[in-house]
Amino acid sequence: MAKKKKKKEERNICLEKCDAACCKNLAMDILKPKDNWDIEDLKWKLYFKHVKVYIVNNRWHLLFETKCRYLLKNNRCSIYERRPEVCREHSHMECGEREGDWYDLLISTPEELDEYFRKEKRKKKKRKK
Numbered sequence: 001m002a003k004k005k006k007k008k009e010e011r012n013i014c015l016e017k018c019d020a021a022c023c024k025n026l027a028m029d030i031l032k033p034k035d036n037w038d039i040e041d042l043k044w045k046l047y048f049k050h051v052k053v054y055i056v057n058n059r060w061h062l063l064f065e066t067k068c069r070y071l072l073k074n075n076r077c078s079i080y081e082r083r084p085e086v087c088r089e090h091s092h093m094e095c096g097e098r099e100g101d102w103y104d105l106l107i108s109t110p111e112e113l114d115e116y117f118r119k120e121k122r123k124k125k126k127r128k129k
């Protein structure tokens with residue numbers, strides 16, 4: 001009985017308690033910039049609106065804040081029955097998007113990226129002393 005209730009909660013949580021945050025952004029794994037060239041390249045990507053970088057568990061990701069073309073105004077998927085595998089595999093049980101706690105650090109502008117690396121340099125200097 002308890003199991004049944006849990007299943008119901010699992011089934012409904014996306015529909016009842018979330019505005020489909022997972023369908024409103026696209027994230028791609030990237031490598032942490034390792035030299036000035038990489039930093040400048042990533043900075044340039046942050047010149048574009050709706051593009052951000054986030055870091056979680058020391059892994060870097062490029063984030064496009066744009067919604068899926070198949071998302072309806074009521075936050076339902078218009079192709080639910082034939083949605084791609086990547087959508088089927090994304091479980092709300094592991095998803096932090098709803099709570100907004102899916103990253104350790106969000107970098108939204110080129111200036112913030114510069115600041116991140118300034119801090120890194122300062123930390124490295126301190127460690128060397």
Ligand code: SF4
Pocket residue numbers: 013014015018019020021022023090091092095096097098
């Ligand atoms: S998977 Fe997560 S973000 Fe997507 S609709 Fe469900 S609870 Fe919301």
Ligand code: SF4
Pocket residue numbers: 022023068069070071072076077078079080083084087
């Ligand atoms: S296909 Fe459907 S489930 Fe997948 S991202 Fe688009 S709206 Fe969301």
